[in-house]
Amino acid sequence: MDKKLVLEDGSEFSGRAFGYREDVYGEVVFTTSMSGYQELLTDPSLLGQMLVMTYPMVGNYGINRDDYESMKPHLTALIVREYCDAPSNARSEKSLLEYMEKYRIPGLSRIDTRKLTRHIRERGALKGAILPAEMPMKECLEKVADYPFYTDHISRASTKNIYEVPGGGKRVVLMDFGMKMSILKALVEKGYHVSVVPHDTSSQTILEMDPNGVVLSNGPGNPEDARGPIETVKGLLGKVPLFGICMGHQLLALASGAKTRKMKFGHRGGNNAVRDHRSGKILITSQNHGYEVDSASLTGTDIKTIYTSVNDGSIEGITIPGKRAFSVQFHPESAPGPKDAKVIFEEFDTMMIHTEGR
Missing domain, CATH: 3.40.50.880 (Class I glutamine amidotransferase (GATase) domain)
Known part of the structure; x- marks a missing residue:
């Protein structure tokens, strides 16, 4: 399913949905970590945020029982260049895709994460949404502007x-x-x-x-x-x-x-x-x-x-x-x-x- 990330400044980045397939809203931020996506998924500090992974491939070592930082994921979406659905690691118990589907976490892949990260560095962290690719930009921006982002984190x-x-x-x-x-x-x-x-x-x-x-x-x-x-x-x-x-x-x-x-x-x-x-x-x-x-x-x-x-x-x-x-x-x-x-x-x-x- 083709979807797009729309930022509050009118920028858009086209990609492919994975994980839980629903529209989602949040503050778009990036991390330079080369690994640790499981810890980041479950870190409460990312509550309400859509996380961009700058490392190009995510999911290659799967999900295991030992690396959780809380009992459930807290970020609203995961944005990656490429996700791997066939992990190869002795500790792996399930794939990233299986975990995201179970906990209803939307993902967006095939994104130019380098370009997106540079945009955030220049403009700052921005509110955004992952929405259907065919949705008109005017409607997308109205949805982002009207979404009730909470403050009681x-x-x-x-x-x-x-x-x-x-x-x-x-x-x-x-x-x-x-x-x-x-x-x-x-x-x-x-x-x-x-x-x-x-x-x-x-x-x-x-x-x-x-x-x-x-x-x-x-x-x-x-x-x-x-x-x-x-x-x-x-x-x-x-x-x-x-x-x-x-x-x-x-x-x-x-x-x-x-x-x-x-x-x-x-x-x-x-x-x-x-x-x-x-x-x-x-x-x-x-x-x-x-x-x-x-x-x-x-x-x-x-x-x-x-x-x-x-x-x-x-x-x-x-x-x-x-x-x-x-x-x-x-x-x-x-x-x-x-x-x-x-x-x-x-x-x-x-x-x-x-x-x-x-």
Whole structure:
């Protein structure tokens, strides 16, 4: 079935539908990851977005039971140059096509993804839709303009209930704003007893759990829409060690008096270099975000920058001296991606309070 991607600026890209065959809407973004499409399909940070894979062939190693980042896919569509429906990998249990059909995820192939990616880099991330090839452009643009794009991303992606993952080590509360499962796995591997809590959990409830530390997870959407979580982080600052990842990094900055802003096309991929200003070392990191902390807004706050992007100078990590709080914009759990940043979990471990009897 021939379909087309129509962007809100009037651009169109013709292709061939695969996966679930329905019209779909979302913000069109791209990733430079060469692998990891299963993790990206199930990463809650991509909720409401149509993802363009810049690597030309997708699906060649199939889908397996170990690489899910959540129980279901969150992106609205997958856009590729070519998809492979005959995977060859010992871990594969089903094809990409079978997975997308099961979970009703539309796909568009035979797209000039290089041209599309360059367009997004020049114009910025744009709203768009995958629609029938024969639909007139005027009708397509009206549909995109009238579609009710939502803003309550975090509440849609977060767990609804508190649950425990038992361990014999330090007690850690993980605030779920749209958490990747690999973050939870990384904390469990450290031996922590982890309590995962919903996005709307109050600071009082968290402090009553008497944790050694609190992790603020990744998540989708505009961080400035998350007024409740920002207030929660304010209530935790200075009272318990805090460690933010991606969305958690942005919420920590907002709670500390800074501002965030939407990036032109964001950072998505496993090849992003960041500089540690404390050691001078460079880390190659995995990233997936469309917002950043506004560096100009740090003036007058207690925030200190500890990591920046080598490519564009954007803030990639902050610390709040005296408050036992720090955060990174990149993903130290690295799934998919390089493992350089896993050392960040050691910093959190060192920061946490050691309480007798735990």
